[in-house]
C-alpha cells in the first residue's frame with residue numbers, strides 16, 4: 001500500500017505517529033518528546049497515561065461495556081449523573097449524555113426548544129449566539145457558531161441564527177474602553193431579543209471564555225451577570241457552553257462560577273473524560289426539566305452510544321481523579337504562575353498583541369504592529385507557522401481564530417494539562433521562548 005487510507009486533516013500531510021504519553025508529555029515513534037501545552041484539543045486535562053483510569057476502563061469492560069439507553073440504565077451512568085450533580089452543588093441535577101461537544105450543544109438547543117413547547121409556547125424556537133463563537137461541527141451546532149472558516153462551505157444549509165457582539169475588549173466592536181463601555185456588547189443581546197421578539201427566542205448560548213473562535217477571550221466581570229439579567233427579564237434560557245471550560249480548565253469547576261452566574265443548561269465535553277473516552281453532556285436545572293417531566297416525559301434526542309456504561313465509568317474515574325488530587329485548585333495556582341511568565345515573555349516580542357484568558361486557558365494574539373493592533377496579512381498562515389516551529393521545538397500549541405471578522409487574526413491557545421507542575425511550566429516557557437525567537441528571526445530575514 002503506497003499511502004495510508006486514514007483521512008487526516010490534510011489528506012496527504014505527514015503527521016508524526018504518537019506511540020505513548022505520560023503526564024504532560026507525548027512521545028512519537030522516533031522517540032521525539034512533545035510537551036503537550038494544548039492538552040491535545042484542550043482535552044487531556046489530567047495528562048496522559050494515568051494508570052488508575054486504565055484500571056477503571058478494564059474493570060468496567062469486564063462488567064459490561066454497552067447497554068441500550070432506551071432499554072436499560074446502568075450503575076456507571078447513574079453514578080456519573082449523581083457525581084455531576086454533587087460537583088455542581090446539586091444545581092445541575094439532570095444529565096443527558098452524548099459523545100461529543102457538538103452533540104451536547106445540539107442537544108441543549110433541542111432541550112431549550114422542547115422546554116418552551118411543553119410550556120405551550122412553540123413559537124419560542126430561535127437561538128441567539130455570538131458572532132465569535134464555536135459550538136461544534138454538526139449542522140445545528142455549526143448554525144449557532146460564529147466561526148467563518150468552519151461555516152463557509154455550508155452557509156447555504158445552515159440556519160442563520162441571529163448573532164450578537166462578543167466581549168472582545170482587545171478589539172472592542174464598539175471602539176469603547178473597557179472601564180467606561182457600559183457593557184455595550186451585553187446590551188446587544190437585549191436589542192437582539194427585542195428585535196426578534198421575546199416570544200420567538202428560546203435561548204441564548206455562549207462560551208464563558210471564547211475558545212477556538214477567539215483564543216481565550218474572557219469577558220469583563222460584569223458581562224455575564226448582565227447577560228443573565230437580560231435572559232431572565234425576557235424569559236430566554238441561558239445555555240453556557242462549557243465544553244472547553246468545564247471541569248477546572250479556568251481554575252474552577254465551572255467557568256461561570258467566576259462570575260456567580262447560574263446558566264439554565266450547561267454543555268460539557270473534552271475535560272469531562274480528559275480524552276480517555278468520547279463522552280459529553282447537556283446538564284440542566286430542575287426548572288428546565290420541569291415542563292418536560294410534567295409533559296411528554298422524554299427528551300427527543302440521544303444516540304446509540306449515549307450513556308454507554310463504558311464511557312460513563314471512565315468519565316466518572318476522571319472526575320474522581322480531579323477531586324482526589326485537588327486539580328481545580330492546582331489549575332488556579334498553575335494558571336497564575338504560567339500567566340505571569342507569559343506576560344514577561346510577551347514584553348520581549350513586538351509581534352505579541354495580547355495575552356488573555358482565565359486559569360489554564362490562555363490565548364496569545366499576534367500582530368504586525370503592536371500599537372495599531374494591525375494583524376499580519378495572512379492570519380492563519382502565521383498561526384500555523386508558529387505552531388509548526390513550536391512542534392519542531394517539542395511544544396504543542398492549539399490554533400485559534402482571532403480578529404473581529406474571525407479570519408484575519410493570528411492566535412494560539414496555551415492550555416496544558418491541569419496537573420502541570422512548576423518545573424514543567426518553566427520548560428514550556430523555555431520551549432516557547434525558542435519558538436518566538438526563531439519566529440522573530442524569520443520575520444526579520
Ligand code: PLP
Nearest residue numbers: 100101102134135136211243244
Ligand atoms: N463547544 C466548544 C466550546 C468547543 O470548544 C468545541 C470543540 O472545540 C465544541 C463545542 C465541539 O466539541 P466536539 O469537537 O467534541 O464536537
